[in-house]
Amino acid sequence: MTRSIVLLAACCMTALGAGFTWQGKGDPAATSGPALMQDTTKHDDAGAVVERELAKLRGSIAGREKQPATEVFKNIQLFKSMEAGRLPGMMGFWSGALGVTCKHCHVIDQWEKEDRSEKQIARDMVQMVGEINTHLLKNIKNLDSPEPKIGCWTCHRGKVIPEFFPPRDKKN
Numbered sequence: 001m002t003r004s005i006v007l008l009a010a011c012c013m014t015a016l017g018a019g020f021t022w023q024g025k026g027d028p029a030a031t032s033g034p035a036l037m038q039d040t041t042k043h044d045d046a047g048a049v050v051e052r053e054l055a056k057l058r059g060s061i062a063g064r065e066k067q068p069a070t071e072v073f074k075n076i077q078l079f080k081s082m083e084a085g086r087l088p089g090m091m092g093f094w095s096g097a098l099g100v101t102c103k104h105c106h107v108i109d110q111w112e113k114e115d116r117s118e119k120q121i122a123r124d125m126v127q128m129v130g131e132i133n134t135h136l137l138k139n140i141k142n143l144d145s146p147e148p149k150i151g152c153w154t155c156h157r158g159k160v161i162p163e164f165f166p167p168r169d170k171k172n
């Protein structure tokens, strides 16, 4: 992966993550079945977990926000040139984009570990988004936007598995 892709992806993800609100519908990793995932109480719980963990994380890096993420955190492979203070917003944005809590990609409080394969998938997704934005989308001529871009939300929209077909109940 080239440096420019990483930089671009980092910049876009954090820009999108800045005004983050949790918009998911449930946390598959924290619930035990489809019924629970549709429960609004669970929805509130998941949003609360994300907010609580983000507050803890921001507290734990207080005063070190401007330092490189690589100095403040233990296992940064992707966002090597990013400021530490931008990581919490990005984690919150990813959680919201997939409709999950931190637990989908991490064991809570063991953030640097690679216990869950979803963590590496997320890195691979960032690389894919970088490829699409810097190469594939850029080479499509005559698009409306001067700098068209996609992000996690473009596909995921609050779900772990993006929809392929339009919902059955919607008739166009």
Ligand code: HEC
Pocket: 050, 051, 053, 054, 057, 072, 073, 074, 075, 076, 077, 078, 079, 080, 091, 092, 094, 095, 098, 100, 101, 102, 103, 104, 105, 106, 111, 112, 118, 119, 120, 122, 123
């Ligand atoms: C979709 C998957 C995903 C979700 C959801 C997620 N993370 Fe992460 N997290 C990652 C990845 C990937 C990295 C490693 C980034 C890198 O390699 O630069 C990471 C790294 C971290 C780190 C740095 C750990 C270290 O010391 O190296 C912390 C802290 C962290 N996440 C906290 C959180 C918190 C808190 C939440 C919930 C609000 C969360 N994450 C949600 C994927 C995720």
Ligand code: HEC
Pocket: 094, 098, 118, 119, 121, 122, 125, 126, 129, 150, 151, 152, 153, 154, 155, 156, 160, 161, 162
């Ligand atoms: C172009 C569409 C697209 C974009 C953009 C996208 N994803 Fe995905 N993502 C997918 C598809 C498709 C899957 C596979 C779902 C499946 O298993 O069928 C997936 C799966 C995942 C998974 C594994 C989910 C699981 O637990 O099974 C994670 C984690 C993930 N994406 C994170 C991200 C993150 C983080 C971003 C933004 C950096 C992102 N994705 C951007 C299409 C996309």
